[in-house]
Amino acid sequence: xxxxxxxxxxxxxxxxxxxxxxxxxxxxxxxxxxxxxxxxxxxxxxxxxxxxxxxxxxxxxxxxxxxxxxxxxxxxxxxxxxxxxxxxxxxxxxxxxxxxxxxxxxxxxxxxxxxxxxxxxxxxxxxxxxxxxxxxxxxxxxxxxxxxxxxxxxxxxxxxxxxxxxxxxxxxxxxxxxxxxxxxxxxxxxxxxxxxxxxxxxxxxxxxxxxxxxxxxxxxxxxxxxxxxxxxxxxxxxxxxxxxxxxxxxxxxxxxxxxxxxxxxxxxxxxxxxxxxxxxxxxxxxxxxxxxxxxxxxxxxxxxxxxxxxxxxxxxxxxxxxxxxxxxxxxxxxxxxxxxxxxxxxxxxxxxxxxxxxxxxxxxxxxxxxxxxxxxxxxxx
Amino acid sequence: xxxxxxxxxxxxxxxxxxxxxxxxxxxxxxxxxxxxxxxxxxxxxxxxxxxxxxxxxxxxxxxxxxxxxxxxxxxxxxxxxxxxxxxxxxxxxxxxxxxxxxxxxxxxxxxxxxxxxxxxxxxxxxxxxxxxxxxxxxxxxxxxxxxxxxxxxxxxxxxxxxxxxxxxxxxxxxxxxxxxxxxxxxxxxxxxxxxxxxxxxxxxxxxxxxxxxxxxxxxxxx
Numbered sequence: 001x002x003x004x005x006x007x008x009x010x011x012x013x014x015x016x017x018x019x020x021x022x023x024x025x026x027x028x029x030x031x032x033x034x035x036x037x038x039x040x041x042x043x044x045x046x047x048x049x050x051x052x053x054x055x056x057x058x059x060x061x062x063x064x065x066x067x068x069x070x071x072x073x074x075x076x077x078x079x080x081x082x083x084x085x086x087x088x089x090x091x092x093x094x095x096x097x098x099x100x101x102x103x104x105x106x107x108x109x110x111x112x113x114x115x116x117x118x119x120x121x122x123x124x125x126x127x128x129x130x131x132x133x134x135x136x137x138x139x140x141x142x143x144x145x146x147x148x149x150x151x152x153x154x155x156x157x158x159x160x161x162x163x164x165x166x167x168x169x170x171x172x173x174x175x176x177x178x179x180x181x182x183x184x185x186x187x188x189x190x191x192x193x194x195x196x197x198x199x200x201x202x203x204x205x206x207x208x209x210x211x212x213x214x215x216x217x218x219x220x221x222x223x224x225x226x227x228x229x230x231x232x233x234x235x236x237x238x239x240x241x242x243x244x245x246x247x248x249x250x251x252x253x254x255x256x257x258x259x260x261x262x263x264x265x266x267x268x269x270x271x272x273x274x275x276x277x278x279x280x281x282x283x284x285x286x287x288x289x290x291x292x293x294x295x296x297x298x299x300x301x302x303x304x305x306x307x308x309x310x311x312x313x314x315x316x317x318x319x320x321x322x323x324x325x326x327x328x329x330x331x332x333x334x335x336x337x338x339x340x341x342x343x344x345x346x347x348x349x350x351x352x353x354x355x356x357x358x359x360x361x362x363x364x365x366x367x368x369x370x371x372x373x374x375x376x377x378x379x380x381x
Numbered sequence: 382x383x384x385x386x387x388x389x390x391x392x393x394x395x396x397x398x399x400x401x402x403x404x405x406x407x408x409x410x411x412x413x414x415x416x417x418x419x420x421x422x423x424x425x426x427x428x429x430x431x432x433x434x435x436x437x438x439x440x441x442x443x444x445x446x447x448x449x450x451x452x453x454x455x456x457x458x459x460x461x462x463x464x465x466x467x468x469x470x471x472x473x474x475x476x477x478x479x480x481x482x483x484x485x486x487x488x489x490x491x492x493x494x495x496x497x498x499x500x501x502x503x504x505x506x507x508x509x510x511x512x513x514x515x516x517x518x519x520x521x522x523x524x525x526x527x528x529x530x531x532x533x534x535x536x537x538x539x540x541x542x543x544x545x546x547x548x549x550x551x552x553x554x555x556x557x558x559x560x561x562x563x564x565x566x567x568x569x570x571x572x573x574x575x576x577x578x579x580x581x582x583x584x585x586x587x588x589x590x591x592x593x594x595x596x597x598x599x600x601x602x603x
Contacts, residue, residue: 185421
């Protein structure tokens with residue numbers, strides 16, 4: 001509560017005595033927000049996210065947050081979050097699946113307004129047809145909203161990434177929103193051992209006057225910020241300003257790399273980098289791949305694994321370099337469209353075999369055997 | 382190589398398969414094992430199929446989600462078998478060779494034609510325990526059926542010891558740390574309402590566990 005000690009981010013991330021807890025991903029969200037010095041949170045329930053924001057509500061009841069409310073729907077929540085952020089407070093919310101799509105207009109709006117909002121997305125299938133089960137197809141839609149996009153493999157990642165997201169988002173030379181994604185159920189509802197910082201520490205508060213855009217206060221009332229949007233002027237300067245503003249948001253994402261590199265210890269991890277067959281995955285698919293790669297190793301096959309932690313900014317050069325001498329790439333995904341497959345394909349220059357399989361969607365788990373089958377096929381081929 | 386025990390618990394919504402998995406996983410981590418626990422269910426409602434999965438290992442656990450090849454299957458209600466209220470058909474689909482099945486039943490369940498033969502081929506060990514009856518008689522409430530099932534499991538495998546089991550039970554029911562979903566919280570209140578004090582709840586549940594531990598019996602397949 002108020003007697004938490006403020007630690008600078010580097011001290012909090014590296015130097016505190018951490019403690020093991022056996023908790024779910026939803027509970028890991030609560031633990032992260034408890035230590036994030038968040039001013040305000042706004043919620044709207046949707047499975048598999050509901051429990052996370054419920055638990056954040058408990059934090060408000062215990063005095064960790066200054067304000068907490070339940071919005072009317074996801075579009076309202078994301079708009080209210082935008083208002084809170086423009087008003088200069090550190091704000092948090094979470095949604096997932098159909099909720100993400102309902103709120104969609106706001107994600108580009110957040111980036112466009114340079115708002116350092118942190119939002120957790122607990123992915124679930126979209127209504128094609130209706131389901132509540134795990135599937136991360138919504139990430140295909142959100143990649144190009146201008147947000148920084150992180151993908152957690154497990155509850156530990158979710159906890160770490162949320163704390164770090166606030167710090168990266170609020171850097172004056174970044175100052176754009178961060179979406180922290182976790183596969184619904186596989187992370188949110190799975191109980192696992194998570195290393196947590198002491199309850200007695202929290203991040204430093206957000207300083208709204210470090211923002212690259214004016215914060216709303218008594219000098220800058222909302223009408224002064226909104227009076228002359230580019231769209232109201234049909235002239236060359238207006239269009240050029242809009243274009244350069246968009247480029248500046250892209251540049252801000254590029255500038256976030258140095259911070260993400262430091263705090264996430266790289267935008268991606270490589271295991272067994274010399275292997276000719278490489279599995280590339282993000283989120284829960286990484287866990288399933290770890291199991292498959294270990295079994296392949298026991299069968300005497302030489303396979304590597306790349307875990308992508310950050311999708312925006314995408315680690316283009318690192319991926320190119322890592323796959324330089326690889327013969328075959330296998331990309332397992334928890335969705336129908338294969339968005340990671342598209343991303344990887346788009347950065348590969350030379351002709352190499354890229355297998356977009358297995359793809360599991362509609363709510364089931366991805367057995368390691370399916371990935372192992374693909375690995376065996378490459379070894380035989 | 383890692384030594385992993387994969388447990389699949391199939392039951393009906395409201396019977397406490399998620400809570401049972403939570404307590405078992407928590408006891409296993411207290412005892413120094415690695416463990417992950419996760420549930421699987423549809424839009425939450427009473428009596429609908431509900432499953433949970435517990436992985437217990439001496440080293441790290443990677444895989445997530447449903448357990449497709451369990452070593453141990455626990456059936457919390459006969460309807461899982463007789464009415465197909467589970468996510469796999471037959472109910473023992475994926476069971477590893479020499480795997481263990483524990484069924485909550487008072488009267489003998491007749492398996493479908495061919496199922497007995499399949500189980501024999503797998504050299505499966507099938508056990509039964511009157512979990513609901515023990516819960517009612519010893520614990521004073523059917524809501525302790527899940528505890529009786531865990532007692533039966535410990536009677537067969539000794540996966541975790543009594544002390545760590547009790548620690549997990551105390552943590553689940555008396556710590557302020559755990560927040561359940563609304564329906565689970567309502568069931569928690571119902572259980573707690575049966576007892577004057579949480580200490581009594583723990584004591585009674587441990588009695589249920591011990592009674593089930595002793596009464597688990599082998600089902601003759603041949």
